[in-house]
Amino acid sequence: MSDLVLRVNPILCDAHGLCAELLPERITLDEWGYPIVDEAPVPRSLEPHARRAVAACPVLALNLERRRAAVR
Protein backbone atom coordinates (compact mmCIF):
# COMPACT_ATOMS: atom_id res chain seq x y z
CA MET A 1 0.00 0.00 0.00
CA SER A 2 1.39 3.42 -0.92
CA ASP A 3 0.79 6.62 1.01
CA LEU A 4 -0.79 8.25 -2.03
CA VAL A 5 -4.43 9.24 -2.06
CA LEU A 6 -6.67 10.65 -4.78
CA ARG A 7 -8.36 13.99 -4.26
CA VAL A 8 -10.65 15.95 -6.50
CA ASN A 9 -10.95 19.72 -6.50
CA PRO A 10 -14.74 20.20 -6.72
CA ILE A 11 -14.35 23.81 -7.84
CA LEU A 12 -12.26 22.90 -10.87
CA CYS A 13 -14.07 19.69 -11.79
CA ASP A 14 -16.33 20.02 -14.81
CA ALA A 15 -17.90 16.56 -14.56
CA HIS A 16 -16.25 15.24 -17.72
CA GLY A 17 -16.31 11.77 -16.16
CA LEU A 18 -13.11 10.65 -17.82
CA CYS A 19 -11.44 9.80 -14.52
CA ALA A 20 -14.17 7.32 -13.61
CA GLU A 21 -13.75 5.58 -16.95
CA LEU A 22 -10.00 5.24 -16.38
CA LEU A 23 -10.13 4.28 -12.71
CA PRO A 24 -13.48 2.64 -11.95
CA GLU A 25 -11.86 0.78 -9.03
CA ARG A 26 -11.64 4.09 -7.11
CA ILE A 27 -13.90 6.61 -8.81
CA THR A 28 -17.62 6.47 -9.46
CA LEU A 29 -19.89 9.25 -10.69
CA ASP A 30 -22.85 10.78 -8.93
CA GLU A 31 -26.11 11.41 -10.75
CA TRP A 32 -24.78 14.71 -12.16
CA GLY A 33 -21.56 13.15 -13.44
CA TYR A 34 -19.33 14.44 -10.65
CA PRO A 35 -16.77 12.01 -9.29
CA ILE A 36 -17.07 10.27 -5.96
CA VAL A 37 -13.48 9.46 -5.06
CA ASP A 38 -12.43 6.76 -2.65
CA GLU A 39 -9.80 8.55 -0.54
CA ALA A 40 -8.27 5.40 0.89
CA PRO A 41 -4.57 4.95 0.04
CA VAL A 42 -4.05 3.81 -3.52
CA PRO A 43 -2.53 0.30 -3.73
CA ARG A 44 0.74 0.17 -5.65
CA SER A 45 -0.91 -2.05 -8.26
CA LEU A 46 -3.35 0.78 -9.07
CA GLU A 47 -0.82 3.63 -9.06
CA PRO A 48 -0.17 3.59 -12.82
CA HIS A 49 -3.93 3.70 -13.49
CA ALA A 50 -4.37 6.49 -10.94
CA ARG A 51 -1.57 8.53 -12.56
CA ARG A 52 -3.18 8.02 -15.96
CA ALA A 53 -6.54 9.26 -14.64
CA VAL A 54 -4.86 12.31 -13.07
CA ALA A 55 -3.05 13.10 -16.32
CA ALA A 56 -6.23 12.69 -18.38
CA CYS A 57 -8.34 15.18 -16.41
CA PRO A 58 -8.82 18.08 -18.85
CA VAL A 59 -9.12 20.70 -16.10
CA LEU A 60 -6.43 19.36 -13.71
CA ALA A 61 -9.02 18.78 -11.00
CA LEU A 62 -7.79 15.34 -9.99
CA ASN A 63 -4.64 14.96 -7.92
CA LEU A 64 -2.59 12.20 -6.41
CA GLU A 65 -1.24 13.47 -3.10
CA ARG A 66 0.72 12.15 -0.19
CA ARG A 67 -1.54 11.25 2.69
CA ARG A 68 -1.49 13.94 5.35
CA ALA A 69 0.10 12.95 8.62
CA ALA A 70 -2.34 12.42 11.46
CA VAL A 71 -2.71 15.42 13.77
CA ARG A 72 -1.99 14.62 17.39
Ligand code: SF4
Ligand atom coordinates in the same frame (compact mmCIF):
# COMPACT_ATOMS: atom_id res chain seq x y z
S1 SF4 B 1 -11.86 13.91 -15.37
FE1 SF4 B 1 -11.50 15.74 -14.11
S2 SF4 B 1 -13.16 17.12 -14.68
FE2 SF4 B 1 -13.75 15.07 -15.34
S3 SF4 B 1 -14.97 14.22 -13.66
FE3 SF4 B 1 -12.84 13.57 -13.36
S4 SF4 B 1 -11.97 15.16 -12.00
FE4 SF4 B 1 -13.84 16.02 -12.89
